[in-house]
Amino acid sequence: TVPRSKGLRDAEHQRASRIPSQFSQEERVAMKESLKGAIQIPTVSFNPGEFNTTALAEFGEYMHKVFPTVFRTSFIQHEVVGEYSHLFTVQGSDPSLQPYMLLAHIDVVPAPDQGWEVPPFSGLERDGFIYGRGTLDNKNSVMAILQALELLLIRNYIPRRSFFIALGHDEEIVAPGSISAGVRGTWGSEDLSPPPGKGCPARLHVDEGSFILDGFIPSLKKPFAMVSVSEKGSLDLMMEVNMTPGHSSAPPKETSIGILAAAVSRLEQTPMPNMFGSGPLKMTLQQLANEFSFPANVIFNNLWLFWPLVSRLMERDDITNALVRTTTAVTMFNAGIKVNVIPPVAQATVNFRIHPAQTVQEVLKLAKDIVVDDRVQFHVLEAFEPLPVSPFDDQALGYQLIRQTIQSVFPEINIVAPGICIAQTDSRHYTNLTTGIYRFNPLYLQPQDFSGIHGINERISVQAFETQVKFLFEFIQNADTEQRPVSHLHEL
Ligand SMILES: CCCCCCCC/C=C\CCCCCCCC(=O)N[C@@H](CC(N)=O)C(=O)O
Ligand SMILES: [Zn+2]
Ligand SMILES: [Zn+2]
Numbered sequence: 001t002v003p004r005s006k007g008l009r010d011a012e013h014q015r016a017s018r019i020p021s022q023f024s025q026e027e028r029v030a031m032k033e034s035l036k037g038a039i040q041i042p043t044v045s046f047n048p049g050e051f052n053t054t055a056l057a058e059f060g061e062y063m064h065k066v067f068p069t070v071f072r073t074s075f076i077q078h079e080v081v082g083e084y085s086h087l088f089t090v091q092g093s094d095p096s097l098q099p100y101m102l103l104a105h106i107d108v109v110p111a112p113d114q115g116w117e118v119p120p121f122s123g124l125e126r127d128g129f130i131y132g133r134g135t136l137d138n139k140n141s142v143m144a145i146l147q148a149l150e151l152l153l154i155r156n157y158i159p160r161r162s163f164f165i166a167l168g169h170d171e172e173i174v175a176p177g178s179i180s181a182g183v184r185g186t187w188g189s190e191d192l193s194p195p196p197g198k199g200c201p202a203r204l205h206v207d208e209g210s211f212i213l214d215g216f217i218p219s220l221k222k223p224f225a226m227v228s229v230s231e232k233g234s235l236d237l238m239m240e241v242n243m244t245p246g247h248s249s250a251p252p253k254e255t256s257i258g259i260l261a262a263a264v265s266r267l268e269q270t271p272m273p274n275m276f277g278s279g280p281l282k283m284t285l286q287q288l289a290n291e292f293s294f295p296a297n298v299i300f301n302n303l304w305l306f307w308p309l310v311s312r313l314m315e316r317d318d319i320t321n322a323l324v325r326t327t328t329a330v331t332m333f334n335a336g337i338k339v340n341v342i343p344p345v346a347q348a349t350v351n352f353r354i355h356p357a358q359t360v361q362e363v364l365k366l367a368k369d370i371v372v373d374d375r376v377q378f379h380v381l382e383a384f385e386p387l388p389v390s391p392f393d394d395q396a397l398g399y400q401l402i403r404q405t406i407q408s409v410f411p412e413i414n415i416v417a418p419g420i421c422i423a424q425t426d427s428r429h430y431t432n433l434t435t436g437i438y439r440f441n442p443l444y445l446q447p448q449d450f451s452g453i454h455g456i457n458e459r460i461s462v463q464a465f466e467t468q469v470k471f472l473f474e475f476i477q478n479a480d481t482e483q484r485p486v487s488h489l490h491e492l
Contacts, residue, residue: 019155021409021473023466031147031469032130032462034066036123038139039132045107045172056084056169059106067146069153084169090149092162092480099162100398100479101433102472103207103426104141105171108134115456128461135460137453138208140468141441142167148472160480171426204398205430206475209421209439212406212413215446216319217288219296224288225406225413227399228421228439230280231428232326233354233386235363238347238379239263239371245337245344256346257335263371264330264348270370272326276311277303278357280389280420281323285310287417319450322422326355326363349381353422356386384428390437392418398436405475409442409467442471 023031041062043055060080064071071078075091084106092099111120111133118124120133134140145165209231214223241256241263254262276282282303289300299306314320321327328350335346352363360383368378392399403416427437443464452458 018477019152019157019473021470023151023469027151028466031143032125032465034147035135035140035143035460035465036125036130036132037062037066038143039123039130039134040121042121043107043134043139043169044110045170046110048173051084051107051169051173053084056106060084060086063146067150069150070146073153075158082169086165086167088149088165088167090159090163090165092159094160095162097161097480099164100204100206101164101166101430102145103166103168103205103430104145105138105168105208105426106142107169107172108137108139109172109454111456111458117457120456120458125462128463129459130462130465131457131459133458135452135458136441136443136445136449137458138171140443140460140465141208144465144468144472147469148476151469151473152476157477159476163476163479166426168426204401204436204438205427205434206398206402207425207427207437207439208441209423209425209427210419211441211443211445212410214444216317219293220288221291221293223413223444224291224415224417225410225440226284226417226419227392227402229390229392229399229418229437230356230387231421231423231425231439232322232356233358233360233384234424235352235354235360235383236381237350237352237364237367238381239350240348240377240379241346241375242377243342243344246342248340248342251342256343259373259375260333260335260346260348263373263376264333264350266370266372267328267350267367268330271315272328272352272355272358272363272366274311274315274324275326275355275357276314276324277307279323279355280418281314282307284417284419288415291415319422319447322353323420324355326358327353327422329353353424354386356389356420358386360385384424387428387431387437388435389418390435396436398438401475401478401481402438402440405471405478406440406442408478409471409474442468 038059041055041059042052043059044052063086070076070088077089077091079087079089081087086106113119116131118126118131120131123130123132125131145167149165210226210228212223212225239260241260243252243256243259246252285300286303290297292300299310303310311324314324329352330348331351332349333347336343350367352367354360354363360380364378364380390396390399394400399418406413406416421439425439427439430437443460449459
């Protein structure tokens with residue numbers, strides 16, 4: 001017989017208080033319409049201090065309108081932080097259980113119309129998909145978290161474990177002093193230590209930053225859930241060349257633009273070293289090894305022998321290349337004042353995403369050694385070291401809760417593997433609060449969908465959004481456990 005594992009709760013308790021994640025047709029229509037309404041509010045972050053404040057204020061009112069029960073429940077405290085971020089404190093019935101935090105962000109990156117099949121802030125539904133900026137990054141999470149809570153409350157749910165919902169308005173802005181995630185203002189300044197009365201630091205923390213990945217690795221037969229237990233660092237480096245302006249009829253051998261363009265070209269043509277094998281990727285691939293078809297399964301089960309081949313193969317694709325090295329992206333270039341004036345200054349900004357085996361300083365030095373031109377000045381605009389790896393063993397409550405919820409909501413997914421987020425998330429601001437920081441969006445993601453994030457035709461299927469709500473509906477209840485989850489039920 002299958003030994004009855006205590007699991008997260010014993011069966012009797014689960015049956016007595018578990019609320020099934022089944023939604024009426026009316027609720028399903030309402031949740032997708034709520035997401036569409038959220039997408040239609042253009043909460044765009046442009047640059048530090050440059051937000052669409054009208055849209056951000058409108059979004060705050062919109063949440064009140066579509067989630068009335070959340071806002072009128074006595075054990076839920078809502079605070080506006082930094083004018084446009086929102087912190088919900090959901091007080092559980094058992095104060096001995098450490099709280100956790102769900103994180104998402106309201107702001108989105110700009111979306112020029114060109115290239116979009118539908119206007120990027122229309123929220124139009126087409127062929128089962130809702131299109132718009134923020135459908136994957138990250139209004140889907142904002143709305144799914146609040147929608148799940150609203151549906152639970154309507155069903156008289158009372159949480160045992162307290163939790164926070166932190167909805168930031170400046171996640172897409174990387175700037176010194178920004179109050180990313182909005183909660184920083186609540187928790188205090190840099191140290192993020194919770195003020196009195198906010199309870200003990202969060203026990204775990206779930207944010208955007210990975211997905212159920214489908215089709216990212218050739219010869220990997222089926223999709224798998226990657227829970228990002230760390231994230232790459234970042235370095236925003238502004239390079240500048242200054243020269244005496246003059247008449248373009250008698251130009252110098254090189255202008256500031258030419259000097260800087262050559263420096264930038266050298267950076268682009270000299271990739272940072274391949275660090276395969278010195279980060280979480282090797283562990284991810286080892287967990288996936290038996291999911292690959294022959295001969296890949298032999299290769300990934302013998303990385304001690306085949307790692308040089310694998311590291312080279314990973315370089316071929318932009319996304320998997322981002323897993324094996326620090327990436328270099330020249331994202332801004334500004335220079336010149338008039339066609340007949342020698343340009344006094346040229347500036348280029350390079351966005352490095354730092355592999356966990358490197359540091360900001362190492363990347364900065366490598367960049368200087370590649371540019372090798374004293375006329376190019378280096379200005380560090382913003383930098384974050386790669387994050388520490390969060391625990392993902394059987395005793396790691398956060399990881400196991402995510403894993404358990406994946407297995408119940410996505411029974412077809414039989415691999416849940418730890419990995420690294422190639423982008424940055426607001427979770428980097430919370431390392432003072434917990435070591436259990438996990439990044440996972442309960443959505444299938446295919447490579448073509450990834451190109452919609454910060455790109456064109458960002459979209460989410462209606463079904464995927466409904467399942468995301470279901471995941472959170474289940475996760476919040478699963479988090480009520482007071483025991484450590486059993487990560488492996490005994491098989492027959
Ligand atoms: C071995 C398996 C293959 C792994 C493939 C990974 C595919 C990509 C998966 C997830 C990437 C996560 C992207 C969503 C989060 C993006 C959050 C974001 O845009 N952050 C900003 C924040 C900022 N302003 O810095 C960013 O620029 O990173
Ligand atoms: Zn995001
Ligand atoms: Zn983003």
